[in-house]
Amino acid sequence: MANPIGSGGSSAGASTVTEPQADPVGLLTVLDNALAPASVHSIEVHGAKNTRRSLLDHIFNPIIESSRNPNTTLGEVTTQIGIASGKLSRLGIFREESTRVFLADAPRPQPGVEPTRTELDVSISVKERGRFALSAGTDFGNSEGTAFTNAEVRNILGGAEKLTLNARVGTRTRSAYNATLSAPVNGNPDVQVALEALKSSAQKPWASHDEHLTGGSLKLALAGARPGDSHSFTVASIWRQLTGLGAQASPTVRHDAGDSVKNSLGYSYLRDRFDRSGIYSLPQSGHQLRIATELAGWGPLQGDVSFSKTELEFNKTLPGPKTSGIIFSGGLRLGLLYPLPFGYSLQGTALPSRINDRFQLGGPTDVRGFKIGGLGPHDGSDAVGGDVFAAGGINMLFPLPLLGADSPLRLQLFANSGRLVALKHKGKSTEASPSIVGHGSGAIFKGVQSAVSDLVTGLPSTTAGFGLVYAHPVARFELNFSLPLVMRRGEEGRKGLQFGVGINFL
Amino acid sequence: MAASSWAQVPKPLQRLFDRFPLLTYDATALPERSRPATDDTLPTLYTFTTSEEASLGHPSFNPSCLKWQTLLRLSKVPVRILPSTNHASPTGTLPFLLPPRSVSQTPIPASKLTDYIRTHGSPLHPAPVTPRLDAYQALIDLPIRNAWLYIVYLHSGGRADGWYIEPASKDRLIRYALRNGLREAAASEILKGTGMLSLELEDLDLEVLEKRGQEALEALAELLRESETGWFFDAEEPGVFDASVFAYTYLLSRHVSDRDISGTVKTAAGGTLDKHRIRMLEMAWPGWDEEKL
Incomplete structure (x- = not known):
C-alpha cells in the first residue's frame, strides 16, 4: 500500500510495488500438473477503453514471447500472467479490486487430435479509474502540518501518463504549488519519468526569514531489485530567494539574503526493509537505508552555488522478547557538504556554503529535546546551519501496562545526540574584508577534515527522556519529556515537554 | 515578555531543570560566510x-x-x-x-x-524650517531622480545591469526576470513622479525627462548662489539637504558624464553646483582623488 503521506519529498515517491502474484487464479490447484507444457493462444483485455494498445503490448508481450518456447510449462505461463497483472495494477490507472483474470482451454484447431500442450485463452477484465480526480485533505510531514488540494488527470494519452496539480498551505508553508507530469517508460510501471514545476514560499522561523522557491526538475525513478527498494535520478534547477527577514535577523542571515540559483544533479536510494505487518505504522523489525547525494554547480551546471552534498540515514528495529511487545530501535544520520569550484576544474577556488544549502539539525523528529534547527552554529538566535553533521538515537518502545501490546499507544525511552559543524578556514585573517572569500581546494580539504574531526571533539550534544508514542496509520505522534545532558552554548534545547508529529523519526 | 501564569514551571521542576545540561561546551563556530558579516x-x-x-x-x-x-x-x-x-x-x-x-x-x-x-x-545641521525646503526637496525627488532613474534603468546601456542585476545571480533567466522587474519598478516610479499615471512606459521621453532634470539642477544652483556660506540655506555646515543634492551631482558627473545633464552639474549658475560637489567630496572623503579611479 502506498504511503499516503508526503514526507517532504524525501521518500523518493512512495512506490506501490507489490509482490507479483504467483498464482492469480488458483489454477494450479485445479490443474494437476504445473509442469505440463503450455502456451498462450490468445490474450484479451476487456475494459481498457482509454488505454493505448502499445502500453498493453509492453506488458503482455513477455507472455507471448515466453510461450513460444516449446518447453514452457503451465506454471511459467501463470507466473508470467501474474507478473503482467501486477504491472497492470502498478500503473495506477485501473481499479485494483476489479481486475480479474480468466483462463480457458483454447478450442482445438483439429478436433480429435490430442494436443501436445495446453493452449490457453487469457482474458483479463479491468475497470479504468476515473480520468479526473480531485481531493483535499491534511498531511503531516516531518514537523509540519499542511492542508492541500490535489487535482489529478490520469492516463492522459492512454499510456498511463499522469498530471498532478497540487496546492497547499501549512503551518510553515505560506503557499506551495506543484505541477507534475509523469509517465512510465516503455509501459513499465517500475520505471517512471516525471517532470515537475514548483513555486513555493515557506517560513524558516529558526533563521528569521522566508524562502521563495521557483523551479523545475526532471526525475527518473526506478524500482529496486527487491520490493521496498527504489532509486531516483534528478536534474533540477531552482531559483531561491531569501527574503522577508525578521526584525531581529542576524547579520549572517542578512548577508545571505537575496537570490541564488541552484542547478543540480541528484541521486537517491531508498531501501526499506521494515516489517510493518504489526501494529499500525510501527515497524516491528528490519531496517531502512536512505542515501541522497547531490552535485550542484559543477561542470555545465553553473548557477550561483557549487558543492556536493551527501546525506545518509540508517534505521534499525529489533523486536524484544516474544509477546513482550517491546521494540528496540536505533538510527544514525550523517551529512557532508563539500564546496566545489565552478566549471570542470577541481583545483580552483570554491565559495563557502550559503544558509539555504547547509544542513539544519534538531527538532522533535530528529534530535528530540532540541528546537527545530536547535543544534549547531547560531548567530544570535538564528540557526545558521552547518556543513557536516552526525546524529544518532536509540529508543525503546514498550506497551502501556493496561493497554497491552495491541494498542497503538506505547511508552518510549530515548536518548539522542547530534553534532552539527560549519566549515571554517583557519589561517590568514580576512576579518576586515566585506567580501566573501573563496578558498583553494587544499584549504577546503583541510577545512572539511577539521570540521569532521570537530564532530567527535568532546561529547555530542545529547538529550534523554521518555514519552508517549501514538502510532496512527497516517503519522506517528509523540509527546516527550526530556532534559538536555550535553549542549553547546547558543544551541537551543527544550527542557520539559515536546510534541512531535512525523513519519520519519530518528 | 511576561509568561502567562499557567506556563510557569513549578518550583521542584524548576530546580530539576536548573541542573541540566550537565555539561556545556563552547559555542560552535559560525560558518565561513558569516565572517565578513559578524564583525x-x-x-x-x-x-x-x-x-x-x-x-x-x-x-x-x-x-x-x-x-x-x-x-x-x-x-x-x-x-x-x-x-x-x-x-x-x-x-x-x-x-x-x-x-x-x-x-x-x-x-x-x-x-x-x-x-x-x-x-x-x-x-x-538641522534642516531649515521653511516652506521653500519642501519645494526644493521636490526638485531632487522628482525631476532629478526621474532623469537618473531613466538613464540608469531604462536607457539602453544603462548601468543597472552591472550594479544591480549581475551581482544578484549568474543565471541568465533570473537576470532577465530581475531586469524586467527592475525596469517596471523604475518606470512606475517615474510615472508616479511625473504625476501622469495614465501614461505608459513608451510615452516616456528621455530628452524631456533629462531637460526637466537640468532645469531642476539650475534652480538648485541659483538657490545655492544666494547662500553666503556655500551651503544650502546659509547653513554653517553641510546638512541633510546638501547631502541629498550631492548624492545626485556626484553620481551624475561620475557615472553618466556622457550626458547633457552631467554637463549641467558642471556649468549651472557658473559652476556653483560643481563647487558644492567638490567641497562635499573633500569634507566627506578627505584626500579623495577622483582622477585615480
Whole structure:
C-alpha cells in the first residue's frame, strides 16, 4: 500500500510495488500438473477503453514471447500472467479490486487430435479509474502540518501518463504549488519519468526569514531489485530567494539574503526493509537505508552555488522478547557538504556554503529535546546551519501496562545526540574584508577534515527522556519529556515537554 | 515578555531543570560566510556597492545609499560598509544600519538615521524650517531622480545591469526576470513622479525627462548662489539637504558624464553646483582623488 503521506519529498515517491502474484487464479490447484507444457493462444483485455494498445503490448508481450518456447510449462505461463497483472495494477490507472483474470482451454484447431500442450485463452477484465480526480485533505510531514488540494488527470494519452496539480498551505508553508507530469517508460510501471514545476514560499522561523522557491526538475525513478527498494535520478534547477527577514535577523542571515540559483544533479536510494505487518505504522523489525547525494554547480551546471552534498540515514528495529511487545530501535544520520569550484576544474577556488544549502539539525523528529534547527552554529538566535553533521538515537518502545501490546499507544525511552559543524578556514585573517572569500581546494580539504574531526571533539550534544508514542496509520505522534545532558552554548534545547508529529523519526 | 501564569514551571521542576545540561561546551563556530558579516566592533551600513568598493569605503552608486553614507562620514560616525540587497532590509530598501552586535540587533532604517547620527556623531545641521525646503526637496525627488532613474534603468546601456542585476545571480533567466522587474519598478516610479499615471512606459521621453532634470539642477544652483556660506540655506555646515543634492551631482558627473545633464552639474549658475560637489567630496572623503579611479 502506498504511503499516503508526503514526507517532504524525501521518500523518493512512495512506490506501490507489490509482490507479483504467483498464482492469480488458483489454477494450479485445479490443474494437476504445473509442469505440463503450455502456451498462450490468445490474450484479451476487456475494459481498457482509454488505454493505448502499445502500453498493453509492453506488458503482455513477455507472455507471448515466453510461450513460444516449446518447453514452457503451465506454471511459467501463470507466473508470467501474474507478473503482467501486477504491472497492470502498478500503473495506477485501473481499479485494483476489479481486475480479474480468466483462463480457458483454447478450442482445438483439429478436433480429435490430442494436443501436445495446453493452449490457453487469457482474458483479463479491468475497470479504468476515473480520468479526473480531485481531493483535499491534511498531511503531516516531518514537523509540519499542511492542508492541500490535489487535482489529478490520469492516463492522459492512454499510456498511463499522469498530471498532478497540487496546492497547499501549512503551518510553515505560506503557499506551495506543484505541477507534475509523469509517465512510465516503455509501459513499465517500475520505471517512471516525471517532470515537475514548483513555486513555493515557506517560513524558516529558526533563521528569521522566508524562502521563495521557483523551479523545475526532471526525475527518473526506478524500482529496486527487491520490493521496498527504489532509486531516483534528478536534474533540477531552482531559483531561491531569501527574503522577508525578521526584525531581529542576524547579520549572517542578512548577508545571505537575496537570490541564488541552484542547478543540480541528484541521486537517491531508498531501501526499506521494515516489517510493518504489526501494529499500525510501527515497524516491528528490519531496517531502512536512505542515501541522497547531490552535485550542484559543477561542470555545465553553473548557477550561483557549487558543492556536493551527501546525506545518509540508517534505521534499525529489533523486536524484544516474544509477546513482550517491546521494540528496540536505533538510527544514525550523517551529512557532508563539500564546496566545489565552478566549471570542470577541481583545483580552483570554491565559495563557502550559503544558509539555504547547509544542513539544519534538531527538532522533535530528529534530535528530540532540541528546537527545530536547535543544534549547531547560531548567530544570535538564528540557526545558521552547518556543513557536516552526525546524529544518532536509540529508543525503546514498550506497551502501556493496561493497554497491552495491541494498542497503538506505547511508552518510549530515548536518548539522542547530534553534532552539527560549519566549515571554517583557519589561517590568514580576512576579518576586515566585506567580501566573501573563496578558498583553494587544499584549504577546503583541510577545512572539511577539521570540521569532521570537530564532530567527535568532546561529547555530542545529547538529550534523554521518555514519552508517549501514538502510532496512527497516517503519522506517528509523540509527546516527550526530556532534559538536555550535553549542549553547546547558543544551541537551543527544550527542557520539559515536546510534541512531535512525523513519519520519519530518528 | 511576561509568561502567562499557567506556563510557569513549578518550583521542584524548576530546580530539576536548573541542573541540566550537565555539561556545556563552547559555542560552535559560525560558518565561513558569516565572517565578513559578524564583525563586532563597528556598526554596519548595508548599501548597494561592490565588495571591493565597500572595503575601501568608496561612495555607493545608489543615490539614497550615498546620501546617508555621506552624512555618516560628515558626522564622523565610523561605520563599516557591506554590499547588500533590498531583501536584507527591514523596510525593503537600502540603506539601513545595523549596530554592533554587543549593542543591539535591531536594524535602523534610513528614516531613523538622523536620530542615530544625532546620538552617535557630531550633530547635523538641522534642516531649515521653511516652506521653500519642501519645494526644493521636490526638485531632487522628482525631476532629478526621474532623469537618473531613466538613464540608469531604462536607457539602453544603462548601468543597472552591472550594479544591480549581475551581482544578484549568474543565471541568465533570473537576470532577465530581475531586469524586467527592475525596469517596471523604475518606470512606475517615474510615472508616479511625473504625476501622469495614465501614461505608459513608451510615452516616456528621455530628452524631456533629462531637460526637466537640468532645469531642476539650475534652480538648485541659483538657490545655492544666494547662500553666503556655500551651503544650502546659509547653513554653517553641510546638512541633510546638501547631502541629498550631492548624492545626485556626484553620481551624475561620475557615472553618466556622457550626458547633457552631467554637463549641467558642471556649468549651472557658473559652476556653483560643481563647487558644492567638490567641497562635499573633500569634507566627506578627505584626500579623495577622483582622477585615480
